[in-house]
Amino acid sequence: MNRHDTSNLLSDDQIASFIISGYHIIEPDLAPGYNEEIRNSLRAMPENPGEHIVEALPAITRLLEHPAVVGTLASLLGPDYVRDPGGHIHMNPPHTRAQPWHQDERFGRSHQDRDIDHIKHLMLMYYPQDVTEDMGPTVLLPGSQRRVAAPETMVTLVNLRGQVFSTVTSGSVLVTHADIWHAGTGNRSDKVRYMIKFPFSRTQENTEPPWGHDARNIPEVRMRLDSEHPTTLSRNEYETDHALRVRTWNNIAGTAAMPLRSEAHLGGPWPESGGATTASRRRRDQP
Amino acid sequence: MKRQRILYLNAVSRSLRAPVVGFAVHEPVESDPPQIEVGVEIPYETVHSAILDGWRVVSFPAQRADGDPEAVGIFGYEFILDRIVEVDE
Numbered sequence: 084m085n086r087h088d089t090s091n092l093l094s095d096d097q098i099a100s101f102i103i104s105g106y107h108i109i110e111p112d113l114a115p116g117y118n119e120e121i122r123n124s125l126r127a128m129p130e131n132p133g134e135h136i137v138e139a140l141p142a143i144t145r146l147l148e149h150p151a152v153v154g155t156l157a158s159l160l161g162p163d164y165v166r167d168p169g170g171h172i173h174m175n176p177p178h179t180r181a182q183p184w185h186q187d188e189r190f191g192r193s194h195q196d197r198d199i200d201h202i203k204h205l206m207l208m209y210y211p212q213d214v215t216e217d218m219g220p221t222v223l224l225p226g227s228q229r230r231v232a233a234p235e236t237m238v239t240l241v242n243l244r245g246q247v248f249s250t251v252t253s254g255s256v257l258v259t260h261a262d263i264w265h266a267g268t269g270n271r272s273d274k275v276r277y278m279i280k281f282p283f284s285r286t287q288e289n290t291e292p293p294w295g296h297d298a299r300n301i302p303e304v305r306m307r308l309d310s311e312h313p314t315t316l317s318r319n320e321y322e323t324d325h326a327l328r329v330r331t332w333n334n335i336a337g338t339a340a341m342p343l344r345s346e347a348h349l350g351g352p353w354p355e356s357g358g359a360t361t362a363s364r365r366r367r368d369q370p
Numbered sequence: 371m372k373r374q375r376i377l378y379l380n381a382v383s384r385s386l387r388a389p390v391v392g393f394a395v396h397e398p399v400e401s402d403p404p405q406i407e408v409g410v411e412i413p414y415e416t417v418h419s420a421i422l423d424g425w426r427v428v429s430f431p432a433q434r435a436d437g438d439p440e441a442v443g444i445f446g447y448e449f450i451l452d453r454i455v456e457v458d459e
Contacts (some may be wrong), residue, residue, distance in 0.1 A: 180406040199441060216408040229442050236444040239378050241394035242410045243445060264445075268406050315391045317382045320442045327442065 086162040090291070091154025095300035099307045101159060101202075102331045104225035104261040108251065111151040118143070118253045121211040125172065125277050134169050136279060138282045143279065146209055146256070155258055159202050159335075160285040167204075167282040175219040175267055175276040182266040184224070197262045199229045200330035204261035207281045210313035212274075213253045219270035220248040220277065221257065224315030227264035229327045237264070246315035291339040298339065305341055308332060371459045373398030377425055380446030384431050386418040391446050398457055400456050417449050425451040 093107070101107050124140055132139035146152060147166070156164050186197070187206065198204065214220045224246055248268065249257050259265065261282065270276055310327045316324055326343060333340040380392035393412050394404045414420040417427065431447035 180402065180405070184406070220408070222406050224445070227445070230445065231441040232444040239393055239394060239402045239448060240380065240445060241378075242392065242406055242412070243380075244389075244391040244412060246406070248408050266406055268408070315382055315389055316442070317446065324442050 084316050086153055086164075088150065089295060091150045092295040093155060093158035094295050095292075095297060095304050096307075098158065098292075098294050098335075099304045099332075100327055101260075103307065103311050104313045105228040105253070105263040106223055106225070107155060107159075107258045108249070109151050109155055109256040109258065110252065111146070111149045111254065111256060112148065113146065113254045117145065118211045121279075122277065123147075125174070125211070127324065128172075131172055131174070134269075136170050136172060136281070140172075143209075147207075147281070152207070153243045155256075156205065156207070156283055157278060159205060159258070160283060161287050161289050161293045163286045164283050165226070165286055167284050170279070170281040173267060173278040173280060175270045175278070177270055177273045177275065179219060179270045181219075181222075181268040184240050184243075184264050184266050185234065186227075186232075186264055197228070197231055199231060199262070200327045201334040202260060202331065203285045205283045206259045206261050206263075207283060208249075208257040208259070209279045209281075210249075210251050210255050211253060211259070211277050214249065214251050214255075214276055214278075215247065215272070216250055217271040218274055218276045219268045219272075220250050220276075222246050222248050222265040222266050222268050226324070227314070228260035228262040229324055230264070235357070243314075271360065286336075289335055292336050292339045296336075296339055301339070301341060304332070371457050372454050373457045375453045375455045377420065377451040379414065379420060379429075379449045379451065379455070381417055381449060382446055384433065384447050386421070386427075387416050388447075390414055390416055391447050398455065417451070420451055428452050 097107065120142055121140070124142065128139060137143060140281070208221060224243055226245075249255075251257065267278075309325060312324070313322070329341065329343055333343075372420050376396040378392075378394040378396075381388040381390050389414055393414070396404065413448050414423070421427065427449055429448075430448060434443075443453035
């Protein structure tokens with residue numbers, strides 16, 4: 084697909100959602116039988132090919148070049164994005180246990196070297212079969228791509244408020260910020276769950292929004308970036324997280340950047356007797 | 371035989387009344403560690419609620435020094451609680 088084709092680009096609203104939560108799900112209209120073809124090829128593999136996925140599974144190229152996939156990647160990373168070395172076929176056999184929460188490591192980077200206010204690297208995860216709750220769906224913590232945390236601080240974390248499970252239909256593609264906290268969960272079913280993962284990166288900074296941008300949407304985008312919190316944040320994290328969301332937009336939006344400060348979210352209904360003083364104070368007044 | 375049942379609660383601040391955003395229970399028997407699971411409900415809204423239910427706090431989260439003001443850090447403040455339970459040997 085031509086990466087400059089605008090027919091499958093994300094909208095301003097979808098870009099805002101990705102910035103806030105750190106993931107996007109695509110359901111490409113794949114050819115009939117495609118997912119089954121991939122599953123059959125995976126079952127026939129004598130061993131995991133490691134990062135040589137395309138060589139071992141040439142049909143996967145049709146997915147990577149699908150217009151809906153290309154449009155999403157071009158929207159988030161710019162049209163000059165590249166597929167990085169690496170990638171992995173995850174086979175989650177029946178009756179396994181969950182992985183612990185983690186961020187993927189990238190060679191040469193420490194846990195402090197994260198893209199907390201930018202979208203430079205993505206992970207693409209393709210599921211060639213339905214994934215139900217008992218088949219070990221990938222779990223994500225929305226918004227966690229903005230957290231800088233050493234791996235040892237995660238070891239006691241198990242079930243977290245706001246965690247989401249990627250229960251998806253066959254052929255779905257989950258695209259995440261490369262730094263989002265995630266884990267494969269336990270497969271309690273009698274079925275194998277496959278997932279094929281590829282890393283992608285940006286090569287150029289944007290001078291204009293590479294997605295389907297319309298300047299008239301800026302106020303709505305701004306309201307969402309100012310007010311939506313995908314998980315409960317610590318009291319002192321609200322302002323920092325808010326600033327990081329706006330900075331992420333500015334770092335990918337080129338000339339469509341917006342002022343860092345906004346007071347629009349301070350509006351709203353008058354406070355009620357006995358409660359917090361204003362909508363903006365409410366978050367600060369929690370214990 | 372009496373043994374210590376352990377509950378980790380992660381709250382959004384060091385306050386006992388702060389919302390809890392994560393938990394894990396470690397049973398005092400030979401068992402696999404707790405794991406991420408679909409449909410699990412956080413058992414207490416606050417650490418204070420857990421105390422009212424009979425849990426004792428055995429470890430309070432440390433006061434954090436000012437971190438990097440440009441970054442959001444680890445997820446929540448970790449309280450560790452215990453409760454002594456009778457276990458069949």
